Amino acid sequence: MKKMGFGIVGAGMISGLHADALRKSAKAELVAVCDVNVDNARKLVEKFAPKAPVYASFDELLANPQVEVVDIVTPNHLHTDFVLKAAAAGRHVLCEKPPAMSLEETDRMIEACRHAGVKFGVFVQCRIRAPMRHIKAALDAGRFGKVLRVDAIMKWFRPQDYYRMDAWRSNRRCGAGVTIQHAFHYIDLLQYLMGPASSVTAEMRNLAHPEIVLEDTLDARITFANGVRGFVQASTALWPGADVRIEVYGTEGCAVMEGTAFKTWKFKQEIPGDEAIRLCGNAAQATASGDHAALPSEDHQYVMDDCVDAINAGREVCIPCTDVRASLELALAMYLSDRKRAEVSLPIQEKGIWE
Numbered sequence: 001m002k003k004m005g006f007g008i009v010g011a012g013m014i015s016g017l018h019a020d021a022l023r024k025s026a027k028a029e030l031v032a033v034c035d036v037n038v039d040n041a042r043k044l045v046e047k048f049a050p051k052a053p054v055y056a057s058f059d060e061l062l063a064n065p066q067v068e069v070v071d072i073v074t075p076n077h078l079h080t081d082f083v084l085k086a087a088a089a090g091r092h093v094l095c096e097k098p099p100a101m102s103l104e105e106t107d108r109m110i111e112a113c114r115h116a117g118v119k120f121g122v123f124v125q126c127r128i129r130a131p132m133r134h135i136k137a138a139l140d141a142g143r144f145g146k147v148l149r150v151d152a153i154m155k156w157f158r159p160q161d162y163y164r165m166d167a168w169r170s171n172r173r174c175g176a177g178v179t180i181q182h183a184f185h186y187i188d189l190l191q192y193l194m195g196p197a198s199s200v201t202a203e204m205r206n207l208a209h210p211e212i213v214l215e216d217t218l219d220a221r222i223t224f225a226n227g228v229r230g231f232v233q234a235s236t237a238l239w240p241g242a243d244v245r246i247e248v249y250g251t252e253g254c255a256v257m258e259g260t261a262f263k264t265w266k267f268k269q270e271i272p273g274d275e276a277i278r279l280c281g282n283a284a285q286a287t288a289s290g291d292h293a294a295l296p297s298e299d300h301q302y303v304m305d306d307c308v309d310a311i312n313a314g315r316e317v318c319i320p321c322t323d324v325r326a327s328l329e330l331a332l333a334m335y336l337s338d339r340k341r342a343e344v345s346l347p348i349q350e351k352g353i354w355e
């Protein structure tokens with residue numbers, strides 16, 4: 001079967017993981033790369049797809065009929081324009097997280113893709129991890145009983161050099177800061193498992209990066225509409241960094257995912273298969289806790305392969321932007337809460353950016 005053509009826009013740090021996923025895929029392939037920094041684009045194709053053309057302009061990439069899906073891997077504040085242009089050109093879209101800097105932009109992108117009849121998925125790929133899929137299925141089946149707590153603990157480290165690599169990494173207006181840039185995945189997971197959220201109280205601080213005017217540490221307490229409480233503790237200040245923990249405690253069971261594996265998978269009523277589930281994932285897999293480059297490509301590949309299947313079957317993608325909007329709203333509510341020094345109710349009225 002002919003592979004579906006993907007065009008990457010943005011050939012920076014994380015693009016190698018996207019290109020690696022496409023190289024390994026049996027369903028999708030990298031057919032073009034666009035970057036204003038043409039050297040970055042050249043390096044990417046040399047390593048992963050030597051025959052793919054390189055473009056400095058997005059319009060040229062869109063003029064290439066081989067590009068069926070646009071894969072947006074630019075800095076956070078630049079996603080919206082590319083999504084809108086791709087949709088207008090009738091291309092399906094997969095976009096890195098966070099989808100945009102505001103709900104207003106997100107709604108415009110969703111509407112443009114709906115209007116054009118194209119798929120619009122977002123890489124919040126932690127949802128795809130095997131332990132997370134089991135947690136979600138067990139929650140949906142009621143196996144945890146009454147859920148008591150759902151927490152995300154991200155004690156990561158990024159050195160000062162990380163924030164100096166590119167100007168956007170230390171500019172809040174470009175989507176920098178531990179909340180929107182790093183913890184977004186885990187805010188998304190809590191929202192995915194327990195949402196919608198009804199209120200949040202958040203406090204942001206800069207503990208260890210005096211050279212940037214940004215939060216490197218977030219403490220947030222979420223109340224979900226179902227009454228469940230959840231905490232997000234997230235930081236890039238804590239050397240040497242530890243794997244993220246997602247913890248679900250219920251009256252009948254407990255699950256703790258650490259990195260990409262289970263630390264705990266325990267139910268008062270065990271069922272056949274629990275032992276196998278307990279062993280799923282890979283405890284040795286690096287998950288970027290201390291090194292921004294240490295990420296596996298399997299989850300991205302899953303999202304890309306699923307996108308091809310969704311296009312062929314005429315169904316929704318596994319992580320549609322319509323679903324991720326609530327996670328962005330929760331993250332934006334955290335910024336509002338920190339600024340107002342007060343609890344913020346959701347849905348929020350502010351549809352613009354948080355500053």
Ligand SMILES: NC(=O)c1ccc[n+]([C@@H]2O[C@H](COP(=O)([O-])OP(=O)(O)OC[C@H]3O[C@@H](n4cnc5c(N)ncnc54)[C@H](O)[C@@H]3O)[C@@H](O)[C@H]2O)c1
Nearest residue numbers: 010011012013014035036037040073074075076096097166
């Ligand atoms: N899903 C994940 O786990 C994960 C991990 C890291 C980064 N990300 C996301 O991936 C995206 C990219 O992050 P990164 O670390 O690779 O950033 P980066 O700064 O290293 O790379 C961005 C690239 O985009 C290019 N670019 C900038 N403006 C452009 C334009 N107008 N047209 C074309 N190219 C342009 C830059 O030249 C650069 O090569 C961000 O949205 C980030 O949040 C996601």
